[in-house]
Amino acid sequence: MKHIGLTVASLVISLWATGPLCAQPDASYPLALLPLPAANGPPVKNCTYCHGVSAQGLATAPRLAGQRAAYIEKELSAFRGHERDNPLSQLYMWNVAANLKPETGRELAVYFSQLPPRAAADGNRGLFDEGRALYQQGVPNANIVTCVVCHGPNAEGVRDIPRLGGLSYLYLKRRMEEWNKGYHPTARPMPQVARELSPAEIDALASYLSFLDEETASK
Amino acid sequence: MIAIHGRNALYSIALASAVVAAGFSGSAVAGAGGGVQDKIEYCQVCHGETGRGFYGYYAIPRLAGQQPGYIENQLRDYASGLRHNSVMGGVARGVSPATYGAIAAHFHAMNPAPLGGGGGNVALGREIFANGLPESNVPACSACHGPDAHGTGQIPRLAGQLPSYLVKTLSNWSPERGHSSAGGLSALMVPTTHNLTAAQIAAVAAYVGGLR
Numbered sequence: 001m002k003h004i005g006l007t008v009a010s011l012v013i014s015l016w017a018t019g020p021l022c023a024q025p026d027a028s029y030p031l032a033l034l035p036l037p038a039a040n041g042p043p044v045k046n047c048t049y050c051h052g053v054s055a056q057g058l059a060t061a062p063r064l065a066g067q068r069a070a071y072i073e074k075e076l077s078a079f080r081g082h083e084r085d086n087p088l089s090q091l092y093m094w095n096v097a098a099n100l101k102p103e104t105g106r107e108l109a110v111y112f113s114q115l116p117p118r119a120a121a122d123g124n125r126g127l128f129d130e131g132r133a134l135y136q137q138g139v140p141n142a143n144i145v146t147c148v149v150c151h152g153p154n155a156e157g158v159r160d161i162p163r164l165g166g167l168s169y170l171y172l173k174r175r176m177e178e179w180n181k182g183y184h185p186t187a188r189p190m191p192q193v194a195r196e197l198s199p200a201e202i203d204a205l206a207s208y209l210s211f212l213d214e215e216t217a218s219k
Numbered sequence: 220m221i222a223i224h225g226r227n228a229l230y231s232i233a234l235a236s237a238v239v240a241a242g243f244s245g246s247a248v249a250g251a252g253g254g255v256q257d258k259i260e261y262c263q264v265c266h267g268e269t270g271r272g273f274y275g276y277y278a279i280p281r282l283a284g285q286q287p288g289y290i291e292n293q294l295r296d297y298a299s300g301l302r303h304n305s306v307m308g309g310v311a312r313g314v315s316p317a318t319y320g321a322i323a324a325h326f327h328a329m330n331p332a333p334l335g336g337g338g339g340n341v342a343l344g345r346e347i348f349a350n351g352l353p354e355s356n357v358p359a360c361s362a363c364h365g366p367d368a369h370g371t372g373q374i375p376r377l378a379g380q381l382p383s384y385l386v387k388t389l390s391n392w393s394p395e396r397g398h399s400s401a402g403g404l405s406a407l408m409v410p411t412t413h414n415l416t417a418a419q420i421a422a423v424a425a426y427v428g429g430l431r
Contacts, residue, residue, distance in 0.1 A: 137306075140313025143252045143261040146306050150265075150275030158276045189264045196252075 042107035050092065055115050060088055062171045066117025070160035072109035076100060083186040086178050119166035123207025131208020134201055144196045147205070155212050165212030172206035255321045258314050262322065269331035271379070278384035283331050287323035289375040294319050302396050330431075337382025337425030340418070344426025347419060355414045360423065363407075368427045373404055378430035385424035389415060 050061040057063035064072065078084035079097035097105075123131075135155070138146040147164070151157055155165035164172065178184065179194035197205070252261075262282070267273050270283035282290065296302035297311035314322070348368070351359035363374050370376035377385065388395070392412040396405050415423070 137309055140309045141253070143257055143313075145261065145264045149277055149279060149306055150273075152276035159274070161275065188268070192260070192264045 042104055042111055044108065044111060046096070047108060047112070051112075054118075055112050056118050057120065057168055057171065059170070061092070063117060063120065063167055064112035065115035066166075067113055067163055068157045068160060069106075069109040069113035071157065071162040072112060073102075073106055074160045076105040076109070077102075078184075078186070084184050086175070086183045089184075117163070117166055117213070119213040120168035120210045121166075123169035123210035124203065125207070125211065127204040127207040128211060131204040131206075134205050135208060139201075142196060144201070145193055147193075155209055164209045167209060169206045169210040172209055173202055176202045176206065253315060255318045255325075258318055259322055259325050261310075262326070266326075267331075270326045270329040271331040271334055272381045272384065274334070274336070274381065274383070278381045278387060280384045281334070281380050282326040283329035284369070284379065285323075285326055285376050286370045286372060286374065287320070287327045288373045289370065290323035290326060291319045292373050294322075296396075303394065333379035333429055333431065334381055335429055337385075337421065337428045339382065339421030339423070339425030341422070341426050341429065343419070344422035344424070347415075347423050348426055352414070352419070357411055357414050357419075360427070364427075368430050377427040380424075380428055382421075382424040382428035385428060386420055389420045389424070390417070 047064065048055060050058060051064050052058045052061070055063065055065040075084060076097050079089055079093040080100075082094060084093070100108075134144070135147045138144040147155070150161050151164050152161075155163065157163035176194045176197060177199075179187070179191045180197075185191050194202075263270065265273060265275070265279050266282050267279075270281065270285075272281035272283075273279040293302060293307075294311045294314065295316070297304060297307040298314075298316075300308065347357065348360045349366075351357045351362075360377070361368070364370050364377050365374075368376065368378040389412045392408055396408070412420075
């Protein structure tokens with residue numbers, strides 16, 4: 001038995017070391033080596049179909065890697081209760097959450113929160129400084145609050161307040177726009193925050209945040 | 220969806236009026252949002268709709284029930300730079316001093332339950348609050364803040380304040396409020412805070428944070 005165990009272990013190690021046989025190396029897209037969940041762990045594949053195999057997000061689905069576990073759990077609950085009623089949430093996440101046990105949701109949340117996040121960097125780099133000023137200081141004369149007080153100095157989030165740094169420009173912009181269209185009204189105070197933002201300010205904030213990773217955030 | 224369409228229509232009307240107004244006078248638009256009600260809502264985005272404070276990345280203090288004299292003083296000190304806070308400095312300078320009184324009165328009248336959340340020794344906190352620590356030169360908090368911790372005049376209410384906010388304040392007194400405050404009431408707190416240990420600060424914060 002010991003011998004078989006060793007053989008399996010070395011097979012696993014050699015597969016891990018060589019990676020998928022058909023994958024083309026791509027320097028600009030270094031896939032994070034996922035610490036795979038245990039065989040009896042949560043059904044990660046059901047999430048990664050849309051959120052990406054390394055959970056960095058795809059066109060319609062936001063990055064989950066590095067997101068706060070308590071936030072993911074809270075959102076799953078909001079999908080289940082239909083409080084988060086954004087169009088894509090209704091289309092995809094309502095069904096997902098309806099069939100997900102809260103314990104499984106918690107395991108998935110913890111799993112994804114531990115994966116290393118990578119910045120989407122898909123915003124307009126020319127708006128970086130304007131976005132940073134808005135994030136750090138708000139615009140007191142226009143009743144625009146700062147983001148930094150809740151989301152943190154590096155947009156890293158805390159507890160059930162989400163990490164925003166490095167999420168995709170398209171996702172960040174869409175969320176802020178959809179609050180202004182009346183979606184997800186229970187996520188207070190975000191509807192009240194977004195209400196004061198002009199389209200140009202939303203553009204600047206989403207652009208700035210999309211570039212933030214651990215390195216750029218501290219600058 | 221009807222509600223959403225209705226809201227969009229309202230936005231269009233508001234936008235159209237804003238454009239018309241801008242055509243006549245730039246200053247009319249620049250002054251928009253500066254009214255007392257607008258500023259109160261602006262405060263409530265962070266400090267909570269009931270003024271009970273909020274646990275963001277940083278603890279955002281409770282304003283509900285706070286003494287109006289204290290709120291007005293702090294806004295003045297933030298605006299002048301006497302009290303240091305990178306966020307509140309800008310906020311206070313964006314509020315007309317003429318509205319300080321109305322904002323302070325609004326929050327003074329609110330009375331929601333405390334948020335709580337402190338992890339200190341409540342019994343020790345009650346003792347320090349009521350009797351001080353004579354051997355460490357710490358006077359009784361109740362002597363100035365009142366036996367119910369509701370404060371008076373320029374002396375702040377502590378009852379129901381977020382414990383982690385109180386811990387931050389008592390642990391960081393000189394850098395945040397100690398500068399140039401000699402002669403002000405705030406100067407009284409400098410030796411007091413410096414004579415408290417971390418465990419004693421946590422105890423006082425947990426005790427007063429739970430008071431109504």
